[in-house]
Amino acid sequence: MKETSAAEKSANIKQDSDINQDIQNVQTVGTPFSDSAKMTMRNVDVFYGDKQAIHDVSLDIGKNEVVAMIGPSGCGKSTFLRCLNRMNDTIESCKITGELKLEDRDIYHPKQDVVPLRARVGMVFQKPNPFPKSIYDNVAYGPKVHGLASRKSELDEIVEHSLKRAGLWGEVKDRLSSPGTGLSGGQQQRLCIARTIAVSPEVILMDEPCSALDPIATARIEELIAELSQNFTIAIVTHSMQQAARVSHRTAYFHMGKLVEVNATQRVFTNPEHALTEAYITGRFG
């Protein structure tokens, strides 16, 4: 797959040194916009102190779409993802400009409270990070915080439902009161996903959710993402191009803080539009 695409585009590939010089003038190519956008980002710049980590990124994430974000290490994928539910608020030096909207609401509007925002835009982290509490309490925490269940039986139902959707119910139903940290890495990550979907968010952000997992656990999570995409909008950062190819509808390629190309996943991996994307997926850097 890569071989052919590399051969086709070989004429367009420039030298690496040229690539790095040209990055200043890169304009996003492809189809960054969507007709049924769940989240819309326009001209987003992100600064850590004086250092700019994201340059003028515009992107839509469609409803029930899975958008994969790929790119070399340090290109700003996590930074961009964390803007979408304002997790960057915890970093004091981080400044964000531009327009970010969840449906019609401005995410960074001064009156926008982060608590309801994060209830609508959930996040799964790179390293599984279950709370040092029981499996049940891990999943029940979000609903409890947001007051989603008025009775214990309702809460039980949410926990069971979430664990089932995360594909973990069968493995843990007999030990809901044992610690969540006692599970295997893959189970922990699925627990974290269950914990996130227990709040019934509309969007789920995933930052390299499989990077700490073995291939079998990874395959299970990928299956899960495919299932979840029927009900949720998902933005996933990944270092594995195979994974991006398997789970996502559209793929966004970031390079040094710029959004270089957004296209249907199929297209990005078979016939990339931009030379930088080409260079990345053929393994010339990253």
Add this chain to the structure above:
Amino acid sequence: MSMNTVDKQTNKTNTIDLVNKNLAKRYRAEKRFKAYGIAAILFGLSCVVLLFTDIIGKGHSAFLQTYVYLEVEFDPESLEIDDISDPGQIARADYTGLIRTALREQFTDANGRRDRRSLYALVSNGAGFNLREKLEDDPTLLNQSVGVWLLADDDVDTYYKSRNDDGSEAFTGRLNEKQINWVETLIANEHLVKRFNTTFFSSGDSREPEQAGILGAMMGSLFTLLVTIALSFPIGIAAAVYLEEYAPKNKFTDFIEVNINNLAAVPSIIFGLLGLSIFIGFFEMHRSLPLVGGLVLTLMTLPTIIISSRAAIKSVPPSIRDAALGLGASKMQVVLHHVLPLAMPGMLTGAIIGFAQALGETAPLLMIGMVAFIVDIPGGVADPATALPVQIFLWSDSPERAFVERTSAAIMVLLAFLISMNTLAIWLRKRLERRW
């Protein structure tokens, strides 16, 4: 390049030889390193053993007290009691007279005022209270003659304790020859006995060693410590949480941080002076109160608690915070549900070290008058009191030999207090620590 590839084979064997040669050296270094550690531990342990054997060796005898057996007649005439149902009469009566009469009857060779005074000095001048209590408990004793065990004077006590059957010289102290003879007679008649010293644990301070007890100081320390714990733990945790979680990182918070660290190193006597001028001088609180002592010790322990609590909060993994924030928990919920429970063992450890320090603190308490001679056992934070370390300081200043052993015994009580506090700390930490 080519040379390298050629030599690769020989190089390999050389390397492993070199490694093997160095291995012995490395093992030796490791053994030395271990030996240093063991030596350090042994040194520390031997210091502890030395301290404990010295203190226990000196202090163990304070847990026994000598009692004298006397036949006492509750003579209503000399007691001036005509109505036994009147508690006032029982309370006012002169019991010392009874004891003196009993002593005179037993040792008829005491003639002349000086002799008699020596004779009376064999029994503690507090022994009258024992008789009163007896009569109060059982009024039918009036008119009867009963055998009672009375508190011996500290000189008799010291003599009896230092006296060995092997005939070696006993410590006579202030006892004169006649007194020694009387004591020997008492011993021969088995009218002298050593019993567990309940007085030491049930009464306050006294000028007379045999009547002096540690309870007053213990209660004083307890009340002081309660005030300290009640104030410094919540204030310290609140300050640490604010500084770690909410405070903006700027010059001002840096300034606060530097000052807290400075305060932790300020000599405690300065906190005493501060307490003297603020609580007693400005707020006009009374001297010698556990309340004031607790306030001063709060000032002193706060920096320790804030610093250790901040360290404990810092050590909570950021991934847990992220997880909770990502679910939409508010900052306060993150702190209350996740950060504090995870930081609590560390906070408690730091706090209890602070409290143990406060318990052993003397200097600031001297400044606010908790060094006064107080006989009554305090019943609350607003009763004048002294504290264990101050009591130790006071007794160690007294010349009587009986106070020397009581000083050591008081140190033992203080150490027991400290050990139980530290045990509690370890137990709490084990309990609160999440093992998952």
